[in-house]
Structures are given as C-alpha cells and as structure tokens.
Amino acid sequence: MRIALHTQYFAPEPGAPSARLKSLASTAMARGHDVCVLTGMPSYPQGVIQPGYGGTWKRDEVDGVPVFRSYVYPSNSLRTLPRVASYSAFAASSAIAGLALPPIDLLITESPPLTTGPAGYFVAKAKRAKWIFNVSDLWPKSAVELGVLTGRRAIQAAERLEAFCYRSAWMVSGQSESILADIHHRFPAARTVALLNGVDTQLFGPHLRDEHLKSTELGGGFVALYAGLHGLAQGLRQLLDAAALLRDLPEVRIVLIGDGPEKEALIADALARGLHNVRFLPGRPPVEVPALLASADVALVPLRGAITGAVPSKVYEAFASGLPVVLAADGEAAEIVESSGAGLVVSPDAPNEIASAIRSLYESPERRAAMAKAGRVAATSRFDRVASANRFLEVVEHEWAKGQ
Known part of the structure; x- marks a missing residue:
C-alpha cells in the first residue's frame, strides 16, 4: 500500500504521537509499504518554530521517510484563542498541502487536535484513499474533563465534529483499550483497531x-x-x-x-x-x-x-x-x-x-x-512499540485485502 501519515506533530518534535508515528512509518516501510508524512513545521512544545524550518511549505526526510511540512501558527498558550488558531491553521494548511502528496491508498490522521479530522477526510477524498482516524486522546471528552473546553455550544459543536470523524472513517484506531471501548460504546458501527503507544525496547533500557x-x-x-x-x-x-x-x-x-x-x-x-x-x-x-x-x-x-x-x-x-x-x-x-x-x-x-x-x-x-x-x-x-505497529498493520492489511 501507499500510506500517508497526517499529524500536526512529528519528529524532530518530542512526545508520544511523534515517537509512535515515526515507529509506525519505519515498521510499515519494513513491511514493503510506501510511506510519507504530512505534518507541520516543528514547534512543539516550546511554541516556537525550530531553526531551519518556517514558511508555508517544506519537504524533508526523517529516517528515509519523505516528510511534507505545511504552515503552523506556533503557540503553547493555555488560552483558548491561540490554541484554536494553532490547530485551525494546521488543519487548513495541511488540507491544501495534502493535495500535493503523491498518490496514496491510505491516509492515517492523528487526533488530537480534533481539527485535523475534517482536513484528513478532505485529503483522503481528494486522493481517493481510505481514511483511518487515529485517536490518542478522546476529544472533546478529555478537554471537558480538564476544564479546557467549556460552554454548551462549544462542547456540542466539538461533539458533532467528533461524531463526523468516527462515522466518516474507514477505520478508527486508538491508543488504549479504554479509548476503543468508549468509541465502540458510542459508535458501535465504527470499525476499531488498537495502535498502542508502547515503547522502543531497543532504545530504552x-x-x-x-x-x-x-x-x-x-x-x-x-x-x-x-x-x-x-x-x-x-x-x-x-x-x-x-x-x-x-x-x-x-x-x-x-x-x-x-x-x-x-x-x-x-x-x-x-x-x-x-x-x-x-x-x-x-x-x-x-x-x-x-x-x-x-x-x-x-x-x-x-x-x-x-x-x-x-x-x-x-x-x-x-x-x-x-x-x-x-x-x-x-x-x-x-x-x-x-x-x-x-x-x-x-x-x-x-x-x-x-x-x-x-x-x-x-x-x-x-x-x-x-x-x-x-x-x-x-x-x-x-508493550514493544514495533510489535504493536506490526499488529496494527496486520489488521489494516487484512481489511484492505478484503476490499480489493
């Protein structure tokens, strides 16, 4: 398959999503798939674009994986407006930049932020690709639990966006069994598959x-x-x-x-x-x-x-x-x-x-x-990360083969 990973955060940025998706990319390539990444200019977690990056578009490579980077509005503010601006800027820029990706069969979109969902759906439709919506935190539920998202109308709008993503995705993946159980309980028609964070047991020891x-x-x-x-x-x-x-x-x-x-x-x-x-x-x-x-x-x-x-x-x-x-x-x-x-x-x-x-x-x-x-x-x-990635890819490959 020709697979694209769509995420606001990727190497050289630290954090679980970056590490997990980097491992997924290398594991998929080892299984013979063509892989590329659609992401933003690195700015996490400082909220400042890292040296050597910037502008609206850049192509580079991470461990042999082609990476297409689009504009982000960098911010690590706890205030609502800067955070929404940062998430929305990447959603819009990646939706446009995604049109320039090479032909793909599968797009995997990382959430949060939830705003990447509509952008991923748009790119997948434009490229005639299957779309997997990957959930590492339950938004808006976790944002409400933390008190970050308040107001009835804002919460309802976020819940409608969440429902759209789950119902539109070919498959929904999640980073824990409890995330998948929550999604399956509320959206029983969604096809779910685990993609646990895990750990690189060769790197850590x-x-x-x-x-x-x-x-x-x-x-x-x-x-x-x-x-x-x-x-x-x-x-x-x-x-x-x-x-x-x-x-x-x-x-x-x-x-x-x-x-x-x-x-x-x-x-x-x-x-x-x-x-x-x-x-x-x-x-x-x-x-x-x-x-x-x-x-x-x-x-x-x-x-x-x-x-x-x-x-x-x-x-x-x-x-x-x-x-x-x-x-x-x-x-x-x-x-x-x-x-x-x-x-x-x-x-x-x-x-x-x-x-x-x-x-x-x-x-x-x-x-x-x-x-x-x-x-x-x-x-x-x-909890070996490579083993987790392989289990995920085996399920995806099996489902893909059934549709061919």
Whole structure:
C-alpha cells in the first residue's frame, strides 16, 4: 500500500504521537509499504518554530521517510484563542498541502487536535484513499474533563465534529483499550483497531544507567524523575506538594525535565516555597531521554484528575528502562502498572500519597529492584512499540485485502 501519515506533530518534535508515528512509518516501510508524512513545521512544545524550518511549505526526510511540512501558527498558550488558531491553521494548511502528496491508498490522521479530522477526510477524498482516524486522546471528552473546553455550544459543536470523524472513517484506531471501548460504546458501527503507544525496547533500557550523568545532570542522591510535557493534563503541581512533604529526606530529590505552558509557573511556585529538593531541567532531544531516565531511581507519572482512556507513554518508557513507576492516575493506566507489578499506584491529585510512595521505594532497594525487573519483562513481552505497529498493520492489511 501507499500510506500517508497526517499529524500536526512529528519528529524532530518530542512526545508520544511523534515517537509512535515515526515507529509506525519505519515498521510499515519494513513491511514493503510506501510511506510519507504530512505534518507541520516543528514547534512543539516550546511554541516556537525550530531553526531551519518556517514558511508555508517544506519537504524533508526523517529516517528515509519523505516528510511534507505545511504552515503552523506556533503557540503553547493555555488560552483558548491561540490554541484554536494553532490547530485551525494546521488543519487548513495541511488540507491544501495534502493535495500535493503523491498518490496514496491510505491516509492515517492523528487526533488530537480534533481539527485535523475534517482536513484528513478532505485529503483522503481528494486522493481517493481510505481514511483511518487515529485517536490518542478522546476529544472533546478529555478537554471537558480538564476544564479546557467549556460552554454548551462549544462542547456540542466539538461533539458533532467528533461524531463526523468516527462515522466518516474507514477505520478508527486508538491508543488504549479504554479509548476503543468508549468509541465502540458510542459508535458501535465504527470499525476499531488498537495502535498502542508502547515503547522502543531497543532504545530504552537499564543498561544505559550512568552514575556520572546522574550526579551531574540529575543532581545525585535518590532521584524521582518526571520527564515530559509540563502542561495542564499532567497536574505537576502535585509533585511540588509531594516534595514539600519529603523535606525530611535530604537524599531525595524530585527532578522535572521538559517544557510546556505550565513550566514557568511551576518554577516560580517552587522558588517561592523554597523547595530546594526540586530540580527543573530544560527539555532534551528524544535521543538523550533514555539515558536520563535509566539513570534515575523512580519514574513519576502523574495525571490531573480522571482523563478517560489516558495511558501515558511514560509508563512504558519507565518499564523498558527498568525503573519503578509511581503512577498518580486511575483507569487502564493503573491496571497496567498493577498487573505488571512494576510500580505503585496512588490516587490522582493526592500529593500525600505520592510522597508516601516515593518514601516507601526510597526505603526499600529490594522492592525497587523487583519492580524494575518486572517492568522490563512487561515492556519486552507486552508493550514493544514495533510489535504493536506490526499488529496494527496486520489488521489494516487484512481489511484492505478484503476490499480489493
């Protein structure tokens, strides 16, 4: 097949969608498919176009995959209008740029943002291609749960757009079983298939642990590490509250690596409260993250409240790195951590429970070692990203063959 991936975020940008789709592209090429990517100029998560990019159109290549880039209005603002402008600008520009793609048989559109849906539908129709709508977060449901989307009319409009995408797609894929269950419950006619985030078990691993890196970059001691976006959904303020409860353990420090719209406010809050056991580091290129993660002692994966279907890719990366997880979430993510025996699950928005979990793991090296081993086993046997991509492609190839 001739496959195009349509996404606002792609390498060199960090994050789960970029990593997952990059892996999907390379896996599809290894299976003999022709693959290209339709995406935007890289600006995530800083909200600034990266050097070497810009303008309205650019063609480049990532790991041998042709990439067609169109205009984006860069923004990492939490305010509604800049976010809508950013999403809408890419939807419009990619709809136009998509007409210049080479002939394709299949277009896979990534959501969120939900606005990519109509653009993907338009391009697929224009190119006479099958269309898969890929859902990594349930919009607008998760946006409503986070308080980002408010107002009855706005919510109803977003729900109508969501329904259009599910009903128009040839297939709907999702990043967790709970996302797919939610879609199937509301839209039983939709053909669904899993495309789990997973993890590159060759890229992440405990063998990358580096004590020198730990002492210089992470500050030494017992490191509880958060690496990822500093945004609303992550609820990172609860980590600062947990740090305040751990002042009596001078060896323990909470380290946060990454960028995002909440970072400046978090740094200001930590300084105002005198949290000397908290360390902030700027975002790192994806290639540097595995060694940093493996050099920590515990991985922190918080979420703000209940977000339907959310399974952060950080869970899988910690598993593969041989790092015990402290997960502040419920739902499918909690089930995965508990069933794997690879960490501790606490309630979301409960800093006292996060602090207690970190304290417990700090005091028990044997328990940490057992969880680390269990996590690595789970990553390689259940959550390998290439294996997940292959399972997805097998289903798509089978369905495609039935229609030929």
